[in-house]
Amino acid sequence: xxxxxxxxxxxxxxxxxxxxxxxxxxLRAELLKLIRRRGxxxxxxxxxxxxxxxxxxxxxxxxxxxxxQYGPAGGAHSLTHxxxxxxxxxxxxxxxxxxxxxxxxxxxxxxxxxxxxGRSRVALYLARIPAGLGVTVAIIAVAYALGAxxxxxxxxxxxxxxxxLIIAGGAWLLVNAAVAFLLGLGLSSLIGSQSTxxxxxxxxxxxVTPLVASISALPDIRQALPGIALxxxxxxxxxxxxxxxxxMTTTSIAVVLGAWAVLAMAAGIWRTVTxxx
Amino acid sequence: xxxxTPAAPASAVTLAARHGGSxxxxxxxxxxxFGDRTVVDNVSLRIPRGSAFGYLGPxxxxxxxxxxxxxxxxxxxxxSMSVLGVPVPAQRARALERVGAIVExxxxxxxxxxxxxxxxxxxxxxxxxxxRIEPALERVGLRERADDRVGAYSMGMRQRxxxxxxxxxxxxxxxxxxxxxxxxxxxxxxxxxxxxxxVDEGRTVILSSHxxxxxxxxxxxxxxxxxxxxxxxxxxxxxxxxxxxxxxLECDDPARARQLLLIHxxxxxxxxxxxxxTATLDPQYQASARDAAGTINRVxxxxxxxxxxxxxxRGSLExxxxxxxxxxxxxA
Numbered sequence: 001x002x003x004x005x006x007x008x009x010x011x012x013x014x015x016x017x018x019x020x021x022x023x024x025x026x027l028r029a030e031l032l033k034l035i036r037r038r039g040x041x042x043x044x045x046x047x048x049x050x051x052x053x054x055x056x057x058x059x060x061x062x063x064x065x066x067x068x069q070y071g072p073a074g075g076a077h078s079l080t081h082x083x084x085x086x087x088x089x090x091x092x093x094x095x096x097x098x099x100x101x102x103x104x105x106x107x108x109x110x111x112x113x114x115x116x117x118g119r120s121r122v123a124l125y126l127a128r129i130p131a132g133l134g135v136t137v138a139i140i141a142v143a144y145a146l147g148a149x150x151x152x153x154x155x156x157x158x159x160x161x162x163x164x165l166i167i168a169g170g171a172w173l174l175v176n177a178a179v180a181f182l183l184g185l186g187l188s189s190l191i192g193s194q195s196t197x198x199x200x201x202x203x204x205x206x207x208v209t210p211l212v213a214s215i216s217a218l219p220d221i222r223q224a225l226p227g228i229a230l231x232x233x234x235x236x237x238x239x240x241x242x243x244x245x246x247x248m249t250t251t252s253i254a255v256v257l258g259a260w261a262v263l264a265m266a267a268g269i270w271r272t273v274t275x276x277x
Numbered sequence: 278x279x280x281x282t283p284a285a286p287a288s289a290v291t292l293a294a295r296h297g298g299s300x301x302x303x304x305x306x307x308x309x310x311f312g313d314r315t316v317v318d319n320v321s322l323r324i325p326r327g328s329a330f331g332y333l334g335p336x337x338x339x340x341x342x343x344x345x346x347x348x349x350x351x352x353x354x355x356x357s358m359s360v361l362g363v364p365v366p367a368q369r370a371r372a373l374e375r376v377g378a379i380v381e382x383x384x385x386x387x388x389x390x391x392x393x394x395x396x397x398x399x400x401x402x403x404x405x406x407x408x409r410i411e412p413a414l415e416r417v418g419l420r421e422r423a424d425d426r427v428g429a430y431s432m433g434m435r436q437r438x439x440x441x442x443x444x445x446x447x448x449x450x451x452x453x454x455x456x457x458x459x460x461x462x463x464x465x466x467x468x469x470x471x472x473x474x475x476v477d478e479g480r481t482v483i484l485s486s487h488x489x490x491x492x493x494x495x496x497x498x499x500x501x502x503x504x505x506x507x508x509x510x511x512x513x514x515x516x517x518x519x520x521x522x523x524x525x526l527e528c529d530d531p532a533r534a535r536q537l538l539l540i541h542x543x544x545x546x547x548x549x550x551x552x553x554x555t556a557t558l559d560p561q562y563q564a565s566a567r568d569a570a571g572t573i574n575r576v577x578x579x580x581x582x583x584x585x586x587x588x589x590x591r592g593s594l595e596x597x598x599x600x601x602x603x604x605x606x607x608x609a
Contacts, residue, residue: 018370025407029400036389109384110397113442116348116380118373119401276351 018120022127026119030131033104040100044093048143051089052082056150063156074151075158076165080238082147083169087230090140090173091180091205098184099197101132102268106192112277125189125272129265133181140177144170161237168235176230179257180205183226186264190271216246223248229256299362301326301450301481302347307356309342309505316342318505319356324483324498326449329476331492331499331513332485333594335602339505340485341381344454348378361449374403377443378452383435387428391419391438394427399445406445413441417471432459440471451475454485469495493594503602517597522566523590524573525555529583537580543573555590566591 035041059073105111105124114124148166161169180201188197209227212218222228223246232248248256302324309317317339324330334340346353347360349369358365363372385394392410399406414420417437422430427438436456443451453472457465465488472482472495486492492499499516501509509516524544528534531554538544544556562569566589577584 018368023400025400025404029397032393033386033389033397036393038388104386108386109382110386110394112350112380113384113398114401115350116373116376116378117398117401117446118349118370118376120370124401276345 018118020120020122020126022123026123026127027131030101030127031135034097034101034131034135037100037104040096044096044139047089047093047096048086048139049146051085052143052147052150055082055085056147056154060154063154072154072156072158074154074156074160076151076161077158078154079148079151079161079166079169082144082151083173083234083238086140086144086147086173087176087234088206090143090177092202093139094136094177094180095184095198095201095205097132097136098181098186099188099194099201101128102185102188102190103192103194103197106189106275106277107194111275115277121273121275122269125269128185128189129182132185133178136177136181137174140173141170144173165235165237169238172230172233172235172238175233175257179226179230179261182261183264186266186268189268192271192275222246223252224256226257226260229253233257299326299359300324301328302358302360302483304343304347304358305356307343307346307358308354309339309346309351310354316505317346317353320502320505320507322500322507322510324481326481327476327479328498329472329482329484329496331496332483332502333487333489333492333499333598334502336487338502338602340502341454343502344378344380344452344483344485348373348376348380348452350380375446375449376452377440377446377448377450378454379436379439379443379456380452380454382455382458383439383442385427385435385438388426390424391427391430391434391441392423394438395442395445398442402446405447409445409447410441413444416444417441418467433461433464436460436468448480450481450483452483452485455487456484457486457488457491465491489595489598490593499594501598501601508601509597513594517592517594519597522558522592523555524558524566524570525553525586525588525590526573526577526584527553527586528577529585533580534577534582537576537582538573541576543569543576 056073056078059070059078062070063073105114111124115121148161148170151166152160184197184201187201188194191197204225205227209225212222212225213228213231215222228246229248229252232246233250233253300323302322304320304322307317307320308315320339320343332340332343342351345351347358347365349366352366360372360376365372385391386397389397392414395410395413396407399410411420414423417440419434419437419441422434427435430438436459440453440456443453456472457468460468469491472484475482476497482495484492484496493513496513498512499510500507501516509519511519526534531549531552535547535549535554538547538554538556542559543562545559546557548555556573558566558569562572570587570589574584574587
């Protein structure tokens, strides 16, 4: 340590930290915090890109070993497979990312340091959204682009999916991942625990939603679940997961997904602003 | 002036003038309750700028809670606060812009390097904070280890990084809660010098610590808090002196000397141990212990007693702290 004296700057306090707008430096800081979590990044890439590589490696291997029994790995049908593979695993990855972004500062104790800078707590929260969402969307987009390319490259004699379906499938996956990320972010900011958030949302995504989707006796209640609304939003032409006896309009789907996203964000902001630390 | 350039320190007077002479921290009637339990009870403090102020108290006395209220980490139940002349929490952002703080212990993201952690914290401050990262690392002696992950840092290194984080805002006020935890003796000496250099620059340092000896060496004034209330406040000398001063003496006839001290009302109480007397000075002599020692010497010599040694025992902050807090503990 050095004890050389340094003059204090004469600039008066501006109070600029009270602004709710996070600014580019805060976004970059959030991005730094996220991408440097090596374990998390490896897990999310493995769940998305890794799963696709595994899918095509197995399919291509089977076709090469027994072309008569197994068709080409690619084609329109494989696109349907990878879309729903990424819908499930991409949602898991997005939940992991959202839960991490929402709870990391609180669990590490850094949130306290950030608050003592005088920065608006709302700004601290809002900075997490574009940074985390950007990483989530980028990973899903790369994985899907890879999958879509493979579906064409390995199509062989099979017909490939039309371009509009490839684009619609990708857009649907991104919406699916974004909703999962926002739910993860909001819930983890609310309860301050990455592991609990992950467990709750994985149970909702993997267990509760498919179960409720199969119960045709409760059509109105089913509509309120984000996963059901996302099933309903899947592009026509993809032979995906069906929800028996339920049809939702685009408006009602938008309302349900929007309500969940707003609710999650509002809960996260409220807790971030009121949290004792 | 660039903050990396060593320069003549800004005087406390200059800083005070810039802010209209407002204190670095002022709290009035501040209370905090958790349910029925009062953790901070009607505390009033006024800490002048450009000083090192010790904030002392046993565990659970409410020290950290007061700091947390000042920094906007938890709301106060009642009372008013201002930091650098700016009311909080009403204008928290403006008030804390030039404040650096470590609360309880410095916490960082263990998977990020020291430099990356500072970048994260600097991003929440004004753009100038980014430029202060390197000088801050240099100043706390962490530049060589700045690219190591904080998870591999010792407690002492984390404390240093915490101070570096405080410096990002070029603070006029530093609030440091137990900053010397985990430091070895050499580290504590360095840290003390660092804190004093902050004061020399005109900054105000509020030091909350259990290390009473370090507080006594570092701070100009202290407040002692117990059970949520301020029980003593003032300069180090005033607080220590408020507990009564002693004179210890060695002579050839301790029994007679004891009688004489009591008869002449030079001492309120006299204890003897291994032929050595310890006299607690009568209240009328507390303000001038040296004069009292001279009077004692004269009286004893006039009565034919040979005095071998005579010393004023100023006492210590630690002793005074224990006296105050144990008194209250006994009362409770």
